Amino acid sequence: MYLLIPAAGMGKRMGSDHNKLLLSLLGKPLLSWTLLAAESSQKVDWIGIIGQPYDFPEFKTILDTISITTPVELIQGGETRQASVYNGLQALPEAVDNVLIHDGARCLVTPNLFDRCAEQLLTCQGLIAAISVKDTIKIVDSNRFIKDTPNRSNLWAAQTPQGFKVNLLKECHEKGYQLGWQVTDDAALFENANYLSKLSKRRN
Numbered sequence: 001m002y003l004l005i006p007a008a009g010m011g012k013r014m015g016s017d018h019n020k021l022l023l024s025l026l027g028k029p030l031l032s033w034t035l036l037a038a039e040s041s042q043k044v045d046w047i048g049i050i051g052q053p054y055d056f057p058e059f060k061t062i063l064d065t066i067s068i069t070t071p072v073e074l075i076q077g078g079e080t081r082q083a084s085v086y087n088g089l090q091a092l093p094e095a096v097d098n099v100l101i102h103d104g105a106r107c108l109v110t111p112n113l114f115d116r117c118a119e120q121l122l123t124c125q126g127l128i129a130a131i132s133v134k135d136t137i138k139i140v141d142s143n144r145f146i147k148d149t150p151n152r153s154n155l156w157a158a159q160t161p162q163g164f165k166v167n168l169l170k171e172c173h174e175k176g177y178q179l180g181w182q183v184t185d186d187a188a189l190f191e192n193a194n195y196l197s198k199l200s201k202r203r204n
């Protein structure tokens, strides 16, 4: 299975002055933990890391340090996550049918989660890992007055991995680019284009 890892962020919301994936967690950069999980997956056999070129020297150091054996390609990212994934899709070899996309920032992913998503992707057009929302969610207006309380049993928090048929996702990204859709995950492009993605309840 081909895996794209968006890793070209700049930590704006976090208020970081550099890529948060290079911050250390238990002695290793965040990105190392994500890559180690992908390396231990039974299904992932190619990894594209999408990054900003100024981070590539540190990415190469990480790859050397963890002695990764899965083939890895570094791909230039864009201004937004959406633009980064677009570039990642262009970098896939022509013959690839299925792709998983997993945020480098989600470093607690397990090899088993990659494997489950890879297996299920063979049975559907698209899927995402997600967890059911535990809190009661309020919809507010621009003055923060509460307007609605949606039924919690229909609410799921989208995570990654997200997996798709490559031809369909490329079509959705292209459409999104042409029509100016701005989304925060790939499943939203699928929705906008009226394709169906399946939820995969995240256990681990």
Ligand SMILES: Nc1ccn([C@@H]2O[C@H](COP(=O)(O)OP(=O)(O)OP(=O)(O)O)[C@@H](O)[C@H]2O)c(=O)n1
Pocket (backbone or CB within 6 Å): 005, 006, 007, 008, 009, 010, 011, 012, 013, 014, 015, 019, 020, 021, 050, 077, 078, 079, 080, 081, 082, 084, 085, 103, 104, 105, 106
């Ligand atoms: N131009 C961008 C922006 C984000 N990402 C990646 O998309 C994932 C989700 O982004 P997010 O968590 O929002 O990360 P950042 O944009 O880095 O940080 P922040 O949330 O603090 O703004 C991350 O793995 C990030 O590296 C990307 O590849 N290209």
Ligand SMILES: C[C@](O)(CO)[C@H](O)COP(=O)(O)O
Pocket (backbone or CB within 6 Å): 081, 103, 157, 158, 159, 160, 184, 185, 186
């Ligand atoms: C794709 C994602 O991880 C799903 O939750 C998320 O939307 C990425 O963007 P964010 O800016 O970190 O929310």
